[in-house]
Amino acid sequence: MRSSLLDGLGILEMSPEMLALFVGFGLVVGVLFGFFGMGGSFLVTPALLMLDYPAPVAVGSGMAFVFGTAVIATLKHHDLGQVDYKLGVIMITGTTIGIEAGRASVYYLESLGLAGGVISVSYVALLGGVGAMVTRDALNGDGGGGTDHEAADQDLSEYEIPEVAKTIQQTVRIPPMVTLRGDVRVSAWVITAVAFATGLLSGFLGVGGGFIRMPAMIYAIGVPVPVAVGTDLFEIVFSGGLGSYLYGQGGGVNLGIVAPLLFGSALGARIGSAATAVVDADGIKIYFGGMLLIGAVAVGVGEVGSYLGNSTLELVGLVLVIGAAVVVAFAILYTTIVSLRKTRRQATTAVD
Numbered sequence: 001m002r003s004s005l006l007d008g009l010g011i012l013e014m015s016p017e018m019l020a021l022f023v024g025f026g027l028v029v030g031v032l033f034g035f036f037g038m039g040g041s042f043l044v045t046p047a048l049l050m051l052d053y054p055a056p057v058a059v060g061s062g063m064a065f066v067f068g069t070a071v072i073a074t075l076k077h078h079d080l081g082q083v084d085y086k087l088g089v090i091m092i093t094g095t096t097i098g099i100e101a102g103r104a105s106v107y108y109l110e111s112l113g114l115a116g117g118v119i120s121v122s123y124v125a126l127l128g129g130v131g132a133m134v135t136r137d138a139l140n141g142d143g144g145g146g147t148d149h150e151a152a153d154q155d156l157s158e159y160e161i162p163e164v165a166k167t168i169q170q171t172v173r174i175p176p177m178v179t180l181r182g183d184v185r186v187s188a189w190v191i192t193a194v195a196f197a198t199g200l201l202s203g204f205l206g207v208g209g210g211f212i213r214m215p216a217m218i219y220a221i222g223v224p225v226p227v228a229v230g231t232d233l234f235e236i237v238f239s240g241g242l243g244s245y246l247y248g249q250g251g252g253v254n255l256g257i258v259a260p261l262l263f264g265s266a267l268g269a270r271i272g273s274a275a276t277a278v279v280d281a282d283g284i285k286i287y288f289g290g291m292l293l294i295g296a297v298a299v300g301v302g303e304v305g306s307y308l309g310n311s312t313l314e315l316v317g318l319v320l321v322i323g324a325a326v327v328v329a330f331a332i333l334y335t336t337i338v339s340l341r342k343t344r345r346q347a348t349t350a351v352d
Helices: 002-009 016-036 041-050 055-079 085-111 115-140 163-171 188-205 210-221 225-249 255-275 282-308 311-351
Strands: 177-180 184-187
Touching (some): 016 055, 016 255, 055 225, 055 255, 085 177, 085 225, 115 188, 115 210, 115 282, 184 188, 188 225
């Protein structure tokens, strides 16, 4: 019975080494996903492309993995009170349209034989651009572009709204206006525009869109950072579910890939989400930005290797992708342990 089930998922067709790789990669990505509300799912699709999976399968399977991981992480953020369901529901409309447009683009490019190359180049541009922004802001110490987890009991209205978001809120006053958690008031059209743009990325690149949507929710909408993380994950549940269904209809979801990835991420997402309550992420922002930059280089190297037929370059690209995710995940775990020990020592001192 168990063998027939595993065989049906395609897991028995996978070598033990590949199975262990996918489970471990899922664990690492789960930690990143739960902590940042982004920061790992976008690595799955290029990794699958470098393993020579067809573009629709790489994108569709990445989308299915995003869906499963988002469900796990959202439940934890719900427990922490960091999900604005009103904001999430409004964003779903724009995201849905964007995903369908992105999916149609992938299949059109696939028919022309250009999908793999175009998607890889898009990854290099996006990862490099966002990574440069996050790294620059982290080095400047101005808190932009990354996740800054404050004390869990801080009132949401105390979070400072970025100047860009304030300008948008004052300029775009097209009804209906919506009041969000943290006393943020913004036009529903701004929310819908952000959702469409990130939905387009989700459908085209096979990602949850979080590494773009999370900063957009902060800088364009003005949402407090913890709420942006939790609401982003809630929205990804729907965008990932829709994308998985659409790609699944076209045979673009390989359960043999998704199942071991989700097995590993189930634990990782809970760990990463729980870490947001105890870790100040200022020290990790630079690692996150560095991971994006390394990811951009890795995809570029892998694509060049694929174009030249050089298996060594393809392997180097794959190792860089996985290595970048592993380094940041361990940085999160290490910082979490240090924070917990510090809190415990302070509590012991207070008691004494």
